Amino acid sequence: MIKRKELQELADIVGEDYFSSEDYMRDLYSSDIAALPGLVNDLLKTKADAIAQPTTTEIVSNLLKFCSTIGIPIVPRGHGTSGYGGALPTRNGLIIEMTRMNEVYSIDKENMTVEVGAGIIWGNLLEVLEDEGLSVAAYPSSAPSSTVGGWVAAGGTGIGSTKYGGIKDQVVDLEVVLPDGSVIRTKTDGQQLSANRKEPVYNYYPGSDAYVWAPTDHDQFSDDVSDLFVDSNGALGIITKVVLKLIPLLNIRPMVASFRSRKLMIHALKDILEATRPFYLHFVTNAFYHMLEEVEQAPETSGHWIILSTYEGTDDEVAGEVEKFHHFVKRHNGTIEPDELANHEWGERFYPMRIKRLGPSLAPSEVYVPLENLEAFLKNIDDHFKGEQFAVEGAITNMGEVAALAWFLDDERRRIPFLLGWYRSLDFIDIGIKNGGRAYSIGMWNVPHSRSYYGKKKLGQMADLKQRMDPKKSVNPNKVFSGPLNLSMRFNLLIMVVASIAVPIVLYLAGLLFPSIMGAYVPWLVPVTVFDFIIAFWLGMCIGYILVEFVNLIPMGFVLSIGGPFMRLFRKIWH
Helix, strand or coil: CCCHHHHHHHHHHHCHHHEECCHHHHHHCCCCCCCCCHHHHHHEECCCCEEECCCCHHHHHHHHHHHHHHCCCEEEECCCCCCCCCCCCCECCEEEECCCCCCEEEEECCCCEEEEECCCEHHHHHHHHHHCCEEECCECCCCCCCEHHHHHHHCCCCECHHHHCCHHHCEEEEEEECCCCCEEECCCCHHHHHHCCCCCCCCCCCCCHHHCCCCCCCCCCCCCCHHHHCCCCCCCCEEEEEEEEEEECCEEEEEEEEECCHHHHHHHHHHHHHHCCCCEEEEECHHHHHHHHHCCCCCCCCCCEEEEEEEEECHHHHHHHHHHHHHHHHHCCCEECCHHHHHHHHHCCCCHHHHHHHCCEEEEEEEEEEHHHHHHHHHHHHHHCCCCCEEEEEEECCCCEEEEEEEEEECCCCHHHHHHHCHHHHHHHHHHHHCCCEECCCCCCCHHHHHHHHCHHHHHHHHHHHHHHCCCCCECCCCCCCCECCECHHHHHHHHHHHHHHHHHHHHHHHHHCHHHHHHHCHHHCCCCHHHHHHHHHHHHHHHHHHHHHHCCCEHHHHHHHHHHHHHHHHHHHC
16 A cells, blocks of 8 residues: 555656546556456455556656655556456556657658657557558557557557567567666667676565576676567566557558358468468457347358458559459358458457447457467367357467457356356467467466466566566566465455454364363363453464465465366356
């Protein structure tokens, strides 16, 4: 909890107009696109103490200097359009919301780069660049609302990634404020991280090797450390400026084909990707199509397995690609849909959540799966979630992977069923990994996959930097690295109260059921008088306190890993 005096000092740093500790603001900014089960909110410290909206890098630096000195947890945030918990508080603290740093600082047409504030909305950036005859090579499907810095921090692929790769391939340089308040440019100041090297304090959870990341003592940083901060979920510092690659604004022509079966669609996807170079190659499954029908948003197509393939280039280049597209669709007994329908579907690329009306809640999950394993993956998903209401769509990347996105219908108002169904998002990822895939993003919920996601060397460098620059683990705690649970105060008190009531009752019943044993070995533990019950009550309180301290040391990654099977079992019993 941030003290009243500290709240005023934070307000003085950022400016009264850009700071709030009002309850409604704290609720508004303490969530992301994925609704959390009520019990999770009860268990963890998921509500921020205050929100700051800085307007300059200097203010961000001053905020981090102050917070690192006091030990205030910090959570950087864009617009919260990801669903992996990367923008959620886990120890209360201060949310630094970056959307007021939204300028286009420079457009360099000679080097084809643009420098922007991390808080600029992708849609706004695209409009500015379009006026200059330019565009970015890839942008997220949430472009109308998500920020540039948010996508850089979360990582991933999007529209244009079939041809140009994900956000990691678009970043040229970053300005980052480190946890101690120092500011670096990742393209040129990487050696500064080695020059300022201090002996790290090794205080990660000393448990299973699966949840510990040992820093790599002898790894030196190169001059360009941009890759270290892209998809780091703000755990290493706060991104304030981004330099992105640009491409000329070219003709875009979308094409839509529909198929009668999953097998035909997948074979067509493979041939289209091999023979053409789509700007964006996307598909929706028949379950997704039927949900669109229910909300009267489904296109009138001949089949219900749909491919959207978009081509970019000169008129002649696009015409050649379209001809090949026609050939492979016909080879697999697909139907080429009218241009009007294709243009409509291209226009709807930003709005996959239109099926939310069926919910009322919609829980997302995403995983990368090799294209060659897509058919087996979709079959496994159908078998595993049989009887569930869900839909899958996917986009093909330049690496030959499918970014498969699932939408699970649910109702967050039903606390127990929603909690028991929450595991499905994690199960979807686990099934993808079993089919040769990998996690899409880490955030908080995918922390158990950090090692396989980043690789040993990169994760070691990240751990090294985290240990040295943020020894108190104040900057976006529990993201990327598995920190302790830190249960909420009311849940800690609940454990202690339950223990203080349970212990006297258990001891009294033990005295009744096993009088000879209890009387012979521990007669002083059997409560008989009122005074005995009071002593047992305080003993229970002490046991509860010890239990609380132990539980709060358990790493969140461990809890997430073991929770899935139990959630699945309880859900089957509940149904």
